[in-house]
Amino acid sequence: MSGSESSSQELANFIGITVKGLGHSGLGAFLHRWENVIFSFVAAVFLSVIAYFAQRGRGLIPERRLQNAVEVLVESVSNFVSGVLGEKEGRHYLPYIGTLFLYILTMNFMGMVPGMKSPTSSLNTTAALAFCTFVYVQYTGLRRLGIAGYFDHMAGNPRMPEEKGVFKIFLILLFIPIHILLFIIHIIGEFVKPVSLSLRLFGNITGEDALLYVFVMLGLSMFSTWKIPVGFPLQIPIMFLSLIGGAVQAMVFSLLSTVYISMMLPHESAEHH
Amino acid sequence: MDSPKDKDNNLKSLKVVLEATSIPFVLLGGPMVGFFIGSFLDEKFGSGKIFLFIFVVLGFIAAIKETIFIIKRVQKGA
Numbered sequence: 444m445s446g447s448e449s450s451s452q453e454l455a456n457f458i459g460i461t462v463k464g465l466g467h468s469g470l471g472a473f474l475h476r477w478e479n480v481i482f483s484f485v486a487a488v489f490l491s492v493i494a495y496f497a498q499r500g501r502g503l504i505p506e507r508r509l510q511n512a513v514e515v516l517v518e519s520v521s522n523f524v525s526g527v528l529g530e531k532e533g534r535h536y537l538p539y540i541g542t543l544f545l546y547i548l549t550m551n552f553m554g555m556v557p558g559m560k561s562p563t564s565s566l567n568t569t570a571a572l573a574f575c576t577f578v579y580v581q582y583t584g585l586r587r588l589g590i591a592g593y594f595d596h597m598a599g600n601p602r603m604p605e606e607k608g609v610f611k612i613f614l615i616l617l618f619i620p621i622h623i624l625l626f627i628i629h630i631i632g633e634f635v636k637p638v639s640l641s642l643r644l645f646g647n648i649t650g651e652d653a654l655l656y657v658f659v660m661l662g663l664s665m666f667s668t669w670k671i672p673v674g675f676p677l678q679i680p681i682m683f684l685s686l687i688g689g690a691v692q693a694m695v696f697s698l699l700s701t702v703y704i705s706m707m708l709p710h711e712s713a714e715h716h
Numbered sequence: 717m718d719s720p721k722d723k724d725n726n727l728k729s730l731k732v733v734l735e736a737t738s739i740p741f742v743l744l745g746g747p748m749v750g751f752f753i754g755s756f757l758d759e760k761f762g763s764g765k766i767f768l769f770i771f772v773v774l775g776f777i778a779a780i781k782e783t784i785f786i787i788k789r790v791q792k793g794a
Contacts, residue, residue: 508718522727523727524730627774628781632746635742640741643737643741694734695734695737695738698735707783
């Protein structure tokens with residue numbers, strides 16, 4: 444039932460079936476290589492179409508159900524982001540975080556649609572999403588803190604000791620290597636964030652896809668003795684679990700992206716680590 | 717029916733749980749990042765496995781630092 448030539452346990456999708464049909468042709472190889480990108484693009488097109496139809500003929504008081512549903516969704520995400528960043532900053536970063544959440548949610552749910560695949564079951568997709576967040580967080584830090592403030596934040600906010608005399612010189616000589624070490628540790632810490640984001644999403648969605656595959660196979664094997672080509676839908680409870688898991692993972696990714704942005708914003712009280 | 721305050725508390729609890737679930741992946745990611753940086757530097761300077769060891773340790777320290785920060789945030793939010 445696997446749609447790809449690899450040993451990954453996942454249900455067949457229309458690209459995998461097309462690749463099998465095309466054999467060793469150039470188009471088949473192209474589709475196989477760009478499978479996840481194609482499904483990511485399908486998710487993006489789906490969201491764009493929904494957004495277009497939701498805003499078409501919009502009113503201040505929504506009369507159409509689609510506009511109403513999309514407004515509820517946007518307001519929920521806005522409250523979620525504002526809860527971490529505050530009202531003012533939340534509005535500024537809502538477009539990125541909201542897009543990230545909806546995009547990841549759509550891609551996570553795609554695996555449950557027959558003939559489709561979750562692009563987030565590939566580490567390439569999750570790493571790309573995490574890289575986008577990493578670049579955006581560092582850009583936010585540089586823009587909001589300035590270059591000096593950014594490096595000051597990375598070095599752990601070193602401050603001149605208030606003591607005087609020889610003791611001050613001793614402290615400065617001691618603090619310089621410590622702050623250099625803190626700077627290196629902080630740099631590594633900044634890279635740990637996108638790695639953990641990508642691994643978590645990839646691991647969870649791959650696990651859900653593998654679970655779906657196993658239960659579909661079990662369902663098919665139940666009637667295989669009587670040579671019946673249909674199976675018992677044992678995967679239905681797993682699909683409910685995948686719905687919850689997919690939503691939770693999208694929320695975790697978006698929440699942590701929001702937290703990482705908030706850590707780069709200038710704070711009134713020093714809540715640096 | 718939950719009051720707005722109850723809904724707010726439920727959302728805060730959910731955020732706390734979601735943040736806490738990132739701890740294992742942060743602890744995994746730290747040494748991994750250190751491993752890759754150390755391997756790259758060792759290959760560049762031909763220094764055997766010195767940088768690998770140093771950066772895996774630094775990566776582990778960075779992971780523990782991030783974990784402590786997550787725990788502080790979780791305790792603050794709880």
